[in-house]
Amino acid sequence: MxxxxxxxxxxxxxxxxxxxxxxxxxxxxxxxxxxxxMKEKRHHVFVYGTLKRGFPNHHLLREANYEGTFRTDEKFPLVIGGEFFSPYLLHRPGEGSQVKGEVFRVDDKMLSRMDELERVGVNYTRKVVKVHNGDNVTEVYAYLKCNYTEELLEAEHHDEYLDRRYVPRHLRPKVEVANRMELAAVRS
Structure with missing residues (x-):
């Protein structure tokens, strides 16, 4: 001692x-x-597509706290694209519309599951954006698509995701990883 x-x-x-x-x-x-x-950190996340209530991936947020309906403070293009009709919020601030979505308060575990679903670093980037519901403006996380094709950029812009054609991952045909890599290279 x-x-x-x-x-x-x-x-x-x-x-x-x-x-x-x-x-x-x-x-x-x-x-x-x-x-x-120790209290686990809580995060506010803006969801605009299949993670919203009533949509196929909302089950990931069943233990989250719903904070309300919000719109992005800045305009972004919200498009639907690809063979699985996925919603994409393109990282093109100032273009498109003030997108309507929902804000949830999530813990670290839920945030990690959302990052996995959105394939952060490959498909989406999680960024801080400002959203508002009336007079209240707050900063939240949102999943933005930074790597996109010209086809997505030219797709119809929406201010709210209401489309029901999305195909969840578990219902998609299985594609070999090598083929996915080749497909990604061809599309870029």
């Missing part, structure tokens, strides 16, 4: 069974102090 003598005040955190604890060292007294359960 001589290594701790004269250390003043040291706190190191570690997790045991979901509770946080700290080792506190003051002089020669070493003790464990419980810090209670």
């Amino acid at each position: 001589s290594e701790f003598s004269g250390c003043g005040f040291v706190v190191t955190g570690y997790s045991t069974g979901g509770a946080r604890e700290a080792v506190v060292c003051t002089g020669r007294d070493i003790g464990k102090v419980g810090m209670g359960k």
